[in-house]
Amino acid sequence: MTTERWAAIGFLAPLIAYLVAFYIFPLYRNIELSLHDYTPVAFVTGNARFVGFDNFIDMFTSRTFSTALRNTVLFTLISIAFQFTIGLGLAVYFRKVFPLSRLLRALFLVPWLLPLIVSGSTWAWLLNSESGIVNAALRMLGMDPVNWLVSPDTALTSVIIANIWLGIPFNLVVLYSGLQNIPGDVYEAALVDGASAWRTFWSVTLPLLKPVAAITLLLGFVYTLKVVDIIWIMTAGGPGDSSTTFATWSYREAFGTGNPEFSPAAAVGNVLILIALTMGAIYLRTQRRMDAS
């Protein structure tokens, strides 16, 4: 073996040790948790009963399952649809250079850089039933105030609204940088051909942006799927299960009550990993196809 090979191993060794200790081992522990029946006592002593797939069967037959599934699908799809459309609209808008455009575009990053607890508590106060500004505005417009966070009918909508707000900056930045990579002469050609702005967007911008758009959507999906903080901070998944997703369900079982149920929580978590990794595989394939073309 050459010295260069040894050097390369030396440079990579910390990373590999790190990945094994702080990714693979926790993931292994998680799978192990989901196949045993861990009580808090067994958790300390380490001898829990092996129960096979019982935790998974319990999960699929649980009353929460169908609600969590529905909420997870709604939360992810609606959030992404709005984040992406608004982000794309803004990116196209900001592509034109006008006074203050750089500054305003930078300000759009603010919601994304704030700690989630800050955004979550701010939205909780904005949507507060009695003293929130949103209800004050509704009253001014002559509409009935809404019990945003405490009514089972609107809790999910509330967290989706906050999550859309959080995701716009990411979509804006990534799509904007995708637009920057479209060569200007394509637009000049469209202009010469007399294409309208709308036509240019559909026939030039959108097709050329497709690879970047695909990746933005996939990443958005993977990130939205694992959101816990914003939902937990605003509604803790409630009232009842009305805003519970798989991620918050898992969090609640393990850490949300005084009585940790790690084994069921790990089972839900493992399903979440499977979905995320499937999407991850699609992501990698898309990216490879992009590299090839």
Next chain:
Amino acid sequence: MTTRRWIKTLPALCFTAVMLFPVYWMINVSFTKSSDLRKSNPHLFPVDPTLEGYTAVLSQQLPSLGTSLLIGLGTVAVTLVIAAPAGFALAKLHMRGRGALNFALLAAQMIPGVVMAMGFYAIYLRMGLLNSIPGVIIADSTIAVPFGVLLFTAFMSGLPNELIQAAKIDGAGTWRTFRSIVLPLSRNSMVTVSLFSFLWAWSDFIFASTLARGAEYVPVTIGIYKYMGNNTSQWNAIMATAVIASIPAAILLVIAQRYVAAGVTAGAIKD
């Protein structure tokens, strides 16, 4: 001509105002007197502002802010130490199995935080690392390390090979080449990785709320969360803490705009 140029600015100003309204509202509420908080029509501006929220923060949350700062800096250190050499090896030292490692790093970013938290909890309980600052630092670094490696790899791949060969001819070993040539040239990507790992650690809620909630000094995110649970009437103090907890993000935005944009793009698209 000049008015036509400004015409585009006007809608953009409106969009920005709508987008930033919640942030403005947080600041507004942080200056509102407790007696005015429960009014059904809140004041749109801090009429008769008060500092009572901020006095409450300074008397109660200073240790939390210190804890968060410590955790943030620790996470930056761990991330740089692990990610920078690995990025160099992946970019410049021709290795077999590079593809597999890249795959692992991308997959690592897809794992839900709550799953990682459970694994860490199980391990920390045995090792006695629960409610300790090093424990949180290690857990928080898992958010930034894969991102850091990918960003360093992308940047260092762009460094000219001639530079590295020249160093070799001059008799520099790999370590020396890395330290004296590659690292100084990678200053920008080191800033980007540091900023993001600091910000992610500073903002972390999941790891802090699972691995450190019983600690003597909790990070500021948990400080706010506990505040929300205990003092539902004191929203001015909650919002004042939120304003102060946002300061790192504000500083980041002012001094490091271009690094932020570079980081977001690097996280999403590799090229």
